[in-house]
Amino acid sequence: MINALNYFNQYLKDTNQPDNPDIVLVNPPLDIYDPGQSGKYKTLPPFGLGILATMADNAGIKTVLVDCEAIRLSPDEICSIIDNLNPSVLGFNLTSPTVKTVKIILDKLHKSPNLLIAGGVHPTTLKDYTFNQIPRLDAIFIGESEFAWIEYLRLMNKTDVINRSFKDSLRTIPGVIVNGYPMQGIGNKMELDEVPFPARKYSINEPFKISGGYQAGILSSRGCPFPCKFCAAAAFTGRTIRFRSINNLVDEIEIMLNDGITHLHFGDDTFTVVPKRLKEFNTELKNRQIEIKWKSFSRTESITEKNLEYMKESGCHKLTFGIESGSDDVLGIMNKKQNSDDVRRAISLCKDFGIETKAFFMLGFPGETKKQMQQTIDFSIELGLGSAFFYIVRAFPGTELFNDIIKNGSNLSYNDLLDYQHIWPRITDNDLTGEQLLVKNKLEKEDIFDLSKTLKYNITHLKSISEYSIDELCKEMANAYIQFYFRQEYLDQF
Numbered sequence: 001m002i003n004a005l006n007y008f009n010q011y012l013k014d015t016n017q018p019d020n021p022d023i024v025l026v027n028p029p030l031d032i033y034d035p036g037q038s039g040k041y042k043t044l045p046p047f048g049l050g051i052l053a054t055m056a057d058n059a060g061i062k063t064v065l066v067d068c069e070a071i072r073l074s075p076d077e078i079c080s081i082i083d084n085l086n087p088s089v090l091g092f093n094l095t096s097p098t099v100k101t102v103k104i105i106l107d108k109l110h111k112s113p114n115l116l117i118a119g120g121v122h123p124t125t126l127k128d129y130t131f132n133q134i135p136r137l138d139a140i141f142i143g144e145s146e147f148a149w150i151e152y153l154r155l156m157n158k159t160d161v162i163n164r165s166f167k168d169s170l171r172t173i174p175g176v177i178v179n180g181y182p183m184q185g186i187g188n189k190m191e192l193d194e195v196p197f198p199a200r201k202y203s204i205n206e207p208f209k210i211s212g213g214y215q216a217g218i219l220s221s222r223g224c225p226f227p228c229k230f231c232a233a234a235a236f237t238g239r240t241i242r243f244r245s246i247n248n249l250v251d252e253i254e255i256m257l258n259d260g261i262t263h264l265h266f267g268d269d270t271f272t273v274v275p276k277r278l279k280e281f282n283t284e285l286k287n288r289q290i291e292i293k294w295k296s297f298s299r300t301e302s303i304t305e306k307n308l309e310y311m312k313e314s315g316c317h318k319l320t321f322g323i324e325s326g327s328d329d330v331l332g333i334m335n336k337k338q339n340s341d342d343v344r345r346a347i348s349l350c351k352d353f354g355i356e357t358k359a360f361f362m363l364g365f366p367g368e369t370k371k372q373m374q375q376t377i378d379f380s381i382e383l384g385l386g387s388a389f390f391y392i393v394r395a396f397p398g399t400e401l402f403n404d405i406i407k408n409g410s411n412l413s414y415n416d417l418l419d420y421q422h423i424w425p426r427i428t429d430n431d432l433t434g435e436q437l438l439v440k441n442k443l444e445k446e447d448i449f450d451l452s453k454t455l456k457y458n459i460t461h462l463k464s465i466s467e468y469s470i471d472e473l474c475k476e477m478a479n480a481y482i483q484f485y486f487r488q489e490y491l492d493q494f
């Protein structure tokens with residue numbers, strides 16, 4: 001069992017970070033982890049917080065970033081780290097699923113910061129309602145916050161945060177809402193090439209060790225032009241996509257290479273969306289004689305032979321697709337703008353190019369029948385994917401799905417919809433044959449997923465947004481995992 005405090009203090013020392021910072025920025029955990037629990041699957045770093053911490057550091061304000069997800073910190077461990085650092089400003093990145101863990105952390109803290117702030121998708125899409133959920137918050141930052149943050153840091157360098165005039169001035173920053181006051185205007189978005197690279201010291205490499213090096217996350221664009229009903233990307237960035245130049249991107253990659261990074265995980269909504277960029281990326285890597293392995297999210301329309309050539313040549317080894325459903329009717333309702341034939345073609349081409357495929361599927365979209373859910377499971381098997389993940393649909397703020405449910409006068413409240421739980425299937429070792437157990441262990445070792453973590457929660461409080469109850473949907477989900485991973489054809493690979 002690791003001692004989180006010692007581990008974290010050592011990391012601060014190794015990276016020359018202050019033990020008495022002015023600002024602590026926290027990437028809260030998605031789950032209530034047990035103390036000493038180490039990460040099994042790979043996640044991505046909090047891109048925005050890394051940038052904001054770097055900007056603060058550059059402005060001479062001592063800042064520490066606590067990435068609770070990367071080291072899987074429990075609420076008690078997080079609180080001892082924050083109490084120990086005792087910052088005057090504490091900031092959280094908030095997605096809707098992490099509001100709950102942030103409330104738990106705040107309740108357990110012994111020392112109160114002078115200023116409590118938050119930013120991210122959740123406050124951006126729900127604005128004032130975020131203060132109802134976390135009344136102790138002093139201010140929230142709306143949308144992309146680089147410009148607002150520059151103003152904020154300027155203020156911090158001028159005035160002590162405990163000074164009354166500090167909060168008054170905070171109210172004048174576009175893109176900031178101070179608790180109890182209206183927002184003064186929307187913040188502008190920074191050109192992506194102007195945004196500083198997140199300093200490497202804010203990424204913890206160790207949990208991301210893989211054979212021969214380390215894996216790290218990187219973003220080459222922001223936003224997505226597609227209109228999927230269940231996705232909040234458009235509410236955060238608008239239905240547009242903005243890119244960094246390839247030069248700027250590869251400059252950052254060179255810095256990462258010097259930090260021992262050998263594998264990149266692109267966090268872009270759709271890294272592969274513009275063919276010209278894939279070509280330029282490949283050329284630039286060749287020009288600079290850079291060899292790196294990478295993986296990213298993708299969509300079917302990007303999968304052409306020409307694009308795959310560029311991708312393969314530039315080091316792509318794995319693509320993840322949001323396939324969502326095996327039913328064209330359900331895909332239509334979701335407004336996914338792709339059908340099952342598009343998916344068949346794309347996955348088969350990836351296989352021809354030796355690119356591993358991974359996919360996300362959703363079960364329990366409003367209106368979806370059990371027969372359609374089974375169609376999804378059958379489709380995942382038919383495709384011969386490398387790995388598949390099945391989620392019970394939730395409606396997140398900022399999505400058309402969320403707005404529809406509220407607008408259509410269903411009996412579900414904001415609270416019901418915001419009640420999120422990261423659910424894994426209930427599959428215990430006892431349920432498995434010897435062969436299945438072997439495969440399960442192998443999958444876990446390869447970080448494909450963590451089936452050993454059986455459903456440890458009481459989920460009866462969760463309200464379903466589907467015609468089926470959460471219990472029924474959980475059964476469908478467990479079924480999906482069993483049918484996908486424990487079929488003979490899959491077992492035979494091991």
Ligand code: B12
Nearest residue numbers: 044046048091093095096119120144145231232233267396
């Ligand atoms: C990359 C990504 C991830 C990564 C990294 C997440 C992370 N912690 O950064 C990974 C793969 C780990 C991930 C996981 C999940 N994600 Co995700 N993810 C994204 C994605 C594609 C891009 C986010 C991003 O990097 N944006 C760009 C950066 C620069 O923005 P940013 O980090 O938010 O920071 C900026 C501002 O928000 C602000 N800011 C942020 N925090 C703070 C804090 C302070 C103090 C201040 C001042 C400002 C500030 O300033 C920053 C600079 O401009 C978005 C889709 C999208 N286009 O938004 C979905 C998205 C954010 N994810 C989403 C979801 C649901 C999830 C998961 C639940 C998925 C799952 N079922 O496992 C988990 C939850 C993880 C968690 N801990 O909350 C939803 C969130 C919806 C909602 N209403 O909350 C989104 C919008 C996609 C969707 N389906 O709608 N995700």
Ligand code: SF4
Nearest residue numbers: 224226228231233269
């Ligand atoms: S689900 Fe993917 S393709 Fe659809 S809007 Fe969101 S990021 Fe874009």
